[in-house]
Amino acid sequence: MDLLLAVRMYINKMIDESGPGMKVLLMDKETISVVSVVYSQSEILRKEVYLFERIDAGANRELMKHLKCICFVRPTRENVEALCHEFKHPKYGSYYVYFSNIIPKTDIKQLAECDEQEIVKEIQEFYADYLAVSPHVFHLNIPNVYHEFNWVPETLNRVMQGLSSALLALKKAPAIRYQNSSEMAHRLAERVRQLMAKESALFDFRSNGPQPVLLILDRREDSVSPLLNQWTYQAMVHELLGINNNRVSLADVPNVSREMQEVVLSSESDEFYSANKYSNFGEIAMSIKQLMEEYQTKAKMHAKVESVTDMKNFIENYPQFKKISGAVSKHVTLVGELSRLTAQNDLLQVSELEQELVAGHLDHAECVQRMRQVITNPKVTTLDALRLVLLYNLRFERDPARDSHTFTELLRRKGAPDRWLQLSDKLIRFGGARFRLTDLFHSETVSANAFMRRLAKGIRGVENIYTQHAPLVKDLVDQLVKNRLKEASYPFLGGAQMRERPQDVFVFILGGMTYEEAFAIHELNKANPSCRVCIGGTTIHNAKSFLEEIWNSDLV
Incomplete structure (x- = not known):
């Protein structure tokens, strides 16, 4: 079962069925995302698709009768009406139409009636209505x-x-x-x-x-899993920087170069990312070091162009060298920013307390003491302080000693907006014990097992403190x-x-x-x-x- 390969095969089939020649790919807002997460623009260009257009652009698109149009859209009423208008006033020589999901037969009939010039060569359903x-x-x-x-x-x-x-x-x-x-x-x-x-x-x-x-x-x-800081590469990038359709914005990173202000993280086109997205942060540092050493070795080889043979080898290997160079720049920038944020926001201390909260290593008194220390730490962000308060309220939801008011006040002093101060009550309504089938914190056995958990924590070692939660x-x-x-x-x-x-x-x-x-x-x-x-x-x-x-x- 390969969800990503399934979408790639659909896209390949769309392009192949239209035959040779210059093509335009006409999409809607959602199918653009579907395509962009599995194919880079350069890959699509190599398949003779030279233009990418939005179906809702309408009159803003130019008349280009020499192009074949591959239309890939969701089967919505708006898209069907847009296609009807397109077929009555065609901008391209022929149309190959693919819907990303099941389309009613009545809509197919309506489209056929609008194809008065018989420019539609194909209409099919290709089931790619998700982001792989x-x-x-x-x-x-x-x-x-x-x-x-x-x-x-x-x-x-x-x-x-x-x-x-x-x-x-x-x-x-x-x-x-x-x-x-x-x-x-x-x-x-x-x-x-x-x-x-x-x-x-x-x-x-x-x-x-x-x-x-x-x-x-x-x-x-x-509700616990989405609140925790993460320490595997992919999850950490999404947590600290955000991944949107395989793209990561680095525009706010200090001193970042123009070409690094937005980078693409794709398992299909980035071998380093594919191999390391599930590595923990310590392993990533070692992998980055190896990647840089490989790059430096190739750079030294390319510096010695002394003969015709050397020039020939340089020309043959240059694309691969350039690819490694781009990967080094991208991942060194990413890991550097993750390291900077980890140190700047004291995330190791925050994450350790988060993990101990959810793993049940602390009784209530210990937890309150540690929470005060971390929340009042000026390096800890308001967002990270809020996470801790929300986890505390879930963890001790039914404990009579729970003191939500004190931590709410600490958040207020730290500058948390009013709507954040209301989230503790909202979270209890959202994912509190009354709704859940599961005791996420195993609270009925915490006191009996607290010593054994502390002992296990010591045996496992420091590298596992930040990944205890499953x-x-x-x-x-x-x-x-x-x-x-x-x-x-x-x-x-x-x-x-x-x-x-x-x-x-x-x-x-x-x-x-x-x-x-x-x-x-x-x-x-x-x-x-x-x-x-x-x-x-x-x-x-x-x-x-x-x-x-x-x-x-x-x-x-």
């Missing part, structure tokens, strides 16, 4: 899905379409399980099942093995693939049951996933080669985007 971040990770780029902890109909429909598109791309018709405590998860599961029944011919995939399983979860079950999804998927996931808490839709262990598993988290969870699934796939797990979400959160999700969740 890596072979096992996808998201839909839809933040803020909660509306008073319920679905807005348009959002529910869009999420159902994106999720079903991923299933169709990989040719899977799964049994569906959902989180029983979440009405939103139940409704999404029902909508996916209804679509599978309605489009039964599309989902008629024959398989010799066990039926795949789709597990639909709600972000509210685990996201809940890791445990749930591990139980699922072993056929041990409780059906009372995560029932099959329609009462279906499975006796065999599943080999293909889709996990979807409404309310957004995290790169920590993507890493956890990657580790599970490595440990269980006979089982293939993909994970997706409505978006990929860092702490800032998750706080926005919480803030908007119960707004009317």
Whole structure:
């Protein structure tokens, strides 16, 4: 199961079916993102696609009858109407139309009626209605899905379409399980099942093995994972700098060069990133050192151009040399900025306390003392102080000694905006114990096991202090693939049951996933080669985007 390869194959097929010659790629806002995360612009240019246009640009596009038009858009009413207008007033010589999801037959008929000049050579459905971040990770780029902890109909429909598109791309018709405590998860599961029944011919995939399983979860079950600082490369970049459609803005980095103000992080085109995105921060430093040494060796070789043979070798190897040079500049800049922010914001101290909070190493009195020290540290940012307060309130939600007021006042003195001061109460409503099926902190056994946990912490060593937390999804998927996931808490839709262990598993988290969870699934796939797990979400959160999700969740 390779979500990224599936989208690349669709794009290749679109371009190949139009034949040789100069082409324009006509897209909408969302399909531009779908394409950009799996293909660089330079790769597309090598396939004779010389122009990229937006379908909503309308009259602003030039008349270019010598170009073939590959149109890749979502099957929305707005896009169908735009295409109808396009076909009546064509700007290109011929059109090859591909919808990223299922399109109603009535819309196809309407498009056919508008093609009076018979310029449309092809209309097909290619199921690429999701953003493929890596072979096992996808998201839909839809933040803020909660509306008073319920679905807005348009959002529910869009999420159902994106999720079903991923299933169709990989040719899977799964049994569906959902989180029983979440009405939103139940409704999404029902909508996916209804679509599978309605489009039964599309989902008629024959398989010799066990039926795949789709597990639909709600972000509210685990509010801890998005609040933690991260220490693997990909997750750390997203947490501290933000990754948007594989792009990272470095415009605010001190003394950054113009060409480094925005960089691309793609597993497909960046070998170093592909090999190191799940490495921890200490390992990244060593990998960067090796990359620089390789670059320096090649640079010395290129400096010795003394003969015709040397010149020939230089010309042959220059593209690879330039590629390594670009990778060195990019990753040295990125890792340098991560190091600067880590030291400037005292993130090691913050992260250690975060991990001890969620791992249950501290009793309440110890926690309060440590929290005061860290929050009043002038190097610690207001955002990091807020994370600690939110984790504290979740951890000690039902403890009579919990003192939210004191920490709220400390945040106020630190300059936290008023809306941040309201987030503690909002978080309890969002993901407190009343909603959750799971005791995230194992609070019923903390006092009995506190000494053993401290001892284990000492044995494991300092390199593990910052990565003690494992996201809940890791445990749930591990139980699922072993056929041990409780059906009372995560029932099959329609009462279906499975006796065999599943080999293909889709996990979807409404309310957004995290790169920590993507890493956890990657580790599970490595440990269980006979089982293939993909994970997706409505978006990929860092702490800032998750706080926005919480803030908007119960707004009317």
